[in-house]
Amino acid sequence: MTASGRRLQELKRAVPEVTAEEAFAQQQRGAVLIDVREPDEVAAGSPTGAQRIVRGFLELRIEDLVPELDKPLLVMCAGGARSLFACHDLQGLGYSNVCSVAGGFGAWGSQGLPIEVPRVLSDIERERYSRHVSIPEVGEAGQLTLLESKVLLVGAGGLGSPAGFYLAAAGVGTLGIVDDDVVDRSNLQRQILHTDRRIGTPKVESAVSTLSALNPAIELRSYALRLTSANVEEIFSGYDVVVDGSDNFPTRYLVNDACVKLGIPNVHGSIFRFEGQVSVFWPGYEKRRGPCYRCLFPEPPPPELAPSCAEAGVLGILPGVIGTLEAVEAIKILLGVGDPLVGRLLLYDALSQSFTELAVEPRPDCAWCCEGAVIEEYPDYELFCAVHGG
Amino acid sequence: MSQATVRIPAPLRSFTGGAAEVAVEGDTVGEVLRSLSEIHSGLKQQILTDKDGVRDFVNIFVDNKNIRSLAGLESPVTEDAVIYIVPAVAGGGS
Numbered sequence: 001m002t003a004s005g006r007r008l009q010e011l012k013r014a015v016p017e018v019t020a021e022e023a024f025a026q027q028q029r030g031a032v033l034i035d036v037r038e039p040d041e042v043a044a045g046s047p048t049g050a051q052r053i054v055r056g057f058l059e060l061r062i063e064d065l066v067p068e069l070d071k072p073l074l075v076m077c078a079g080g081a082r083s084l085f086a087c088h089d090l091q092g093l094g095y096s097n098v099c100s101v102a103g104g105f106g107a108w109g110s111q112g113l114p115i116e117v118p119r120v121l122s123d124i125e126r127e128r129y130s131r132h133v134s135i136p137e138v139g140e141a142g143q144l145t146l147l148e149s150k151v152l153l154v155g156a157g158g159l160g161s162p163a164g165f166y167l168a169a170a171g172v173g174t175l176g177i178v179d180d181d182v183v184d185r186s187n188l189q190r191q192i193l194h195t196d197r198r199i200g201t202p203k204v205e206s207a208v209s210t211l212s213a214l215n216p217a218i219e220l221r222s223y224a225l226r227l228t229s230a231n232v233e234e235i236f237s238g239y240d241v242v243v244d245g246s247d248n249f250p251t252r253y254l255v256n257d258a259c260v261k262l263g264i265p266n267v268h269g270s271i272f273r274f275e276g277q278v279s280v281f282w283p284g285y286e287k288r289r290g291p292c293y294r295c296l297f298p299e300p301p302p303p304e305l306a307p308s309c310a311e312a313g314v315l316g317i318l319p320g321v322i323g324t325l326e327a328v329e330a331i332k333i334l335l336g337v338g339d340p341l342v343g344r345l346l347l348y349d350a351l352s353q354s355f356t357e358l359a360v361e362p363r364p365d366c367a368w369c370c371e372g373a374v375i376e377e378y379p380d381y382e383l384f385c386a387v388h389g390g
Numbered sequence: 391m392s393q394a395t396v397r398i399p400a401p402l403r404s405f406t407g408g409a410a411e412v413a414v415e416g417d418t419v420g421e422v423l424r425s426l427s428e429i430h431s432g433l434k435q436q437i438l439t440d441k442d443g444v445r446d447f448v449n450i451f452v453d454n455k456n457i458r459s460l461a462g463l464e465s466p467v468t469e470d471a472v473i474y475i476v477p478a479v480a481g482g483g484s
């Protein structure tokens with residue numbers, strides 16, 4: 001008998017084995033099935049719902065995936081040999097409930113158990129996103145998540161420009177852009193999605209043209225319209241994140257109200273001369289209860305206190321900083337990494353070149369997001385802002 | 391009395407002659423804001439209601455915490471505290 005044959009005999013005594021059918025039944029009851037085969041093997045098919053970690057990275061990555069050492073683990077390879085070695089290593093790490101699937105993927109397939117062909121990055125995608133794939137917090141799985149994600153940009157102006165550029169470059173698979181405006185010469189001091197030649201053309205058209213040149217593989221959806229109570233849910237539904245780069249209070253409140261109602265995180269940015277604000281309004285965030293925009297500002301200010309960019313002016317680079325921070329928050333939310341600005345308001349002052357973080361809490365009596373608040377229909381936002389605008 | 395620094399946001403600087411920071415004395419946030427409005431008349435109605443509450447489109451923070459989660463305008467001010475006035479801003483650079 002060869003050395004490896006002898007070793008396998010020893011491992012068969014040390015590692016419990018289950019049949020493919022039993023593995024499937026245990027998986028349905030919550031056990032984690034890990035396919036440790038090589039990427040080219042997995043590309044042809046892998047058990048539905050299995051976690052895929054190549055044998056070589058198993059010990060390094062298993063703890064991120066399964067932190068509980070007593071969780072039932074089922075390990076599968078092609079024929080049931082490599083999985084025995086893998087199980088032994090997992091036992092060595094301290095996992096106490098590890099089984100090898102006898103006969104491996106071959107047995108799984110011949111029993112007609114469910115198989116999926118996992119999406120993997122194409123060679124071109126792997127090259128384009130290689131600097132993401134290299135980051136452990138992103139990796140191939142994270143990049144695939146981004147490619148399957150949908151982000152809606154409200155506004156293709158100052159904030160929407162850098163956010164759109166970076167989200168498209170990052171490979172967010174579907175980017176929606178809402179804007180009813182046309183490109184004006186005075187926009188070009190800061191709205192870098194647009195060009196001098198496109199003055200007079202719709203901003204969404206200009207944005208799609210720029211972003212498709214940057215990343216032709218993503219889907220760009222344009223909405224050349226103004227968001228209203230009547231169309232907001234139809235447009236927002238299906239998006240994972242909304243990036244608010246709008247320029248007026250009626251839209252700010254509408255975006256908030258629709259995001260709260262639909263449970264979509266609302267990445268908020270606003271700018272004034274040399275100062276910006278960034279936050280994530282997401283009452284449904286699972287790690288802590290965050291406020292909504294109305295928790296922070298139950299009412300809009302009167303018009304004389306709320307001059308637009310046209311009236312007040314804005315440093316052209318400022319939306320570059322704030323819109324980029326919004327894009328960072330969107331990516332973090334999509335990947336589920338880091339700590340989003342939920343319950344945290346970030347102020348940026350370009351003149352002093354300083355950031356300040358302020359704590360914002362949900363209002364227990366918030367009219368829109370508090371427990372027991374009954375969301376029936378959207379108010380008339382123009383009226384709401386005009387009334388409170390006095 | 392404690393000496394506090396009040397950070398004035400850009401939209402309200404027309405009321406402070408352009409000043410981004412104003413040093414004011416007071417032992418509570420309410421005292422500080424009331425003396426601030428005595429120095430710079432016109433600021434009061436932008437920040438406070440007639441009934442001496444904070445207006446709904448403005449938030450006041452002391453030591454990075456919203457006074458609403460503390461004791462409101464009665465929240466104490468310690469020496470060298472920084473008070474932020476944060477109004478709602480709509481602009482997105484369109």
Ligand SMILES: [Zn+2]
Pocket residue numbers: 291292293294295296362363366367368369370
């Ligand atoms: Zn709320």
